[in-house]
Amino acid sequence: MSDKLTSWNERRYYPISQYFKSRFGEKVGKISVSVAETCPNRQSSKMEACIFCDEWGSAAYPRERELSLQEQIASNRKHVKRRLRAKKFLVYFQAYTNTLGRISALQERFATALSEPDVEGVVVGTRPDCLPERIYPLFRDTAEQSYLMVELGVQSFYDEQLRFLRRGHDVESAVNAINMLHQRTQADIGIHLIFGLPGETDGQLIETARRINELPIDNVKLHNLHVLEGTPLADLYRRGEFEAVELEEYARKVVLFLRHLSPRVAVQRLAAVANRWDELVAPQWTREKMQPLLYIEKKMEIEGCFQGDSCSDG
Ligand code: SF4
Numbered sequence: 001m002s003d004k005l006t007s008w009n010e011r012r013y014y015p016i017s018q019y020f021k022s023r024f025g026e027k028v029g030k031i032s033v034s035v036a037e038t039c040p041n042r043q044s045s046k047m048e049a050c051i052f053c054d055e056w057g058s059a060a061y062p063r064e065r066e067l068s069l070q071e072q073i074a075s076n077r078k079h080v081k082r083r084l085r086a087k088k089f090l091v092y093f094q095a096y097t098n099t100l101g102r103i104s105a106l107q108e109r110f111a112t113a114l115s116e117p118d119v120e121g122v123v124v125g126t127r128p129d130c131l132p133e134r135i136y137p138l139f140r141d142t143a144e145q146s147y148l149m150v151e152l153g154v155q156s157f158y159d160e161q162l163r164f165l166r167r168g169h170d171v172e173s174a175v176n177a178i179n180m181l182h183q184r185t186q187a188d189i190g191i192h193l194i195f196g197l198p199g200e201t202d203g204q205l206i207e208t209a210r211r212i213n214e215l216p217i218d219n220v221k222l223h224n225l226h227v228l229e230g231t232p233l234a235d236l237y238r239r240g241e242f243e244a245v246e247l248e249e250y251a252r253k254v255v256l257f258l259r260h261l262s263p264r265v266a267v268q269r270l271a272a273v274a275n276r277w278d279e280l281v282a283p284q285w286t287r288e289k290m291q292p293l294l295y296i297e298k299k300m301e302i303e304g305c306f307q308g309d310s311c312s313d314g
Contacts (some may be wrong), residue, residue: 004263004306012300013258013307015166016219023147024120029086031119032094033072034064035109039097040130041168051166051236052194054279055230061133071111073119090147092123096195097128103134110138111300114146121147123190128152129169136184142184150181150212151221154191157208168230175215182216190219190268195253197225198244205253214309221308222257224250226272227277227281234281235285244283251296261309270296 005011009018020028041047064072073091078087098106106124113122122142140311142148154161154174162170174191181189193208212220224245227237236242244297245253254270271292274280280287300306 010278012297013261013270014263014266016266017245019219026088027084027086028088028090029077029080029084029182030090030092030121030123031073031076031080032092033069033076033113034095035069035072035093035101036096036098037065039100040127042096043100044065048166049169049232050168050234051164052225052231054230054276064210067110072114073116077116088118088120089116090121090149090155091119092125094125097126097130098124098136098159099130099132103132103138105173106135107138110142114142116290121149123149123191124161125151125153125311127167127169128154129176131180138189139181139185147188149190150185151190151192152177154178154182155194156197157211158204160269160284161200163199165194167313168224170201178215178217182283188218189216190215190221192221194225195257196250198242200253202253202256205257206260209257212265213260213262217241217265220261221268222254222270224283224286226274226283226286228274228276229279229281232285236243237282238257246283247285247295250292252297254296255299255303258300258307259305260309260310261307 007018010013011018017027041049041053041154066074067075073280080089093109093113110122113119139148139150152174153167155165157171157174159170165182178189178191180189193214195205225233227233227242233242237244250271258267272286273289274286275285285292
């Protein structure tokens with residue numbers, strides 16, 4: 001077990017920072033940019049926005065969107081450099097659905113990002129049902145020539161939970177997307193998951209870890225379902241029809257999941273971070289950036305457990 005602590009930089013789970021360090025030979029920071037303008041749910045008059053999503057696509061900022069891609073990279077690079085003391089960077093196309101629209105536009109954005117100094121690769125956020133056939137050559141070439149990570153908003157491996165979240169895609173589309181990306185590109189595959197959904201069971205969390213272990217998924221990003229102003233979830237919350245999970249219970253869920261998650265899968269994030277504090281309705285602990293992380297890490301230390309210690313390849 002002490003070997004794990006050493007190889008995971010004194011963490012009890014495999015942090016993505018450690019993966020980047022071994023892949024790039026040094027610390028790498030992610031520079032977030034906002035260029036996509038919409039997503040299938042928001043674009044179609046027949047669809048609804050996801051229950052938790054505010055008008056900025058969960059990540060974009062109005063002031064950033066007025067800047068060009070180069071300006072966003074230059075401005076955000078300064079913050080990432082100061083915070084992480086990183087000298088190499090990945091440009092993260094984060095908000096909305098980046099694979100919607102013309103592939104040539106995405107290709108140009110990738111080229112712009114990759115021509116910036118010290119940028120080693122790109123990370124692109126999208127939905128599992130938004131990977132058209134024509135995207136694969138671009139992904140294949142980008143992953144061959146530099147580094148590419150595709151972050152898929154899988155959110156849950158249960159269709160009833162996806163319906164509650166109003167995602168507009170099902171589990172099958174997520175599994176197909178993961179397998180296609182793996183077969184046809186060398187991109188790293190990251191998935192986003194949401195815990196703290198109504199009716200979620202421990203058995204589901206364990207089964208979710210098992211499914212990830214069997215799929216070609218390289219890393220996971222975990223979020224607690226939190227309530228933002230101006231979302232359908234805020235209405236449910238105010239009507240008393242949704243209760244946000246407390247930190248203690250969320251930490252219990254995360255630790256249970258991690259113990260069943262293969263140690264080969266890196267972890268990008270352990271809990272949601274509320275970037276726009278003024279819009280956060282609940283839970284209040286999501287305001288604190290470091291507290292949930294420290295709480296979960298402390299819980300693992302007290303319990304003496306590690307990522308993967310309850311899974312067959314742990
Ligand atoms: S979470 Fe993503 S897919 Fe869902 S409404 Fe927001 S931007 Fe669209």
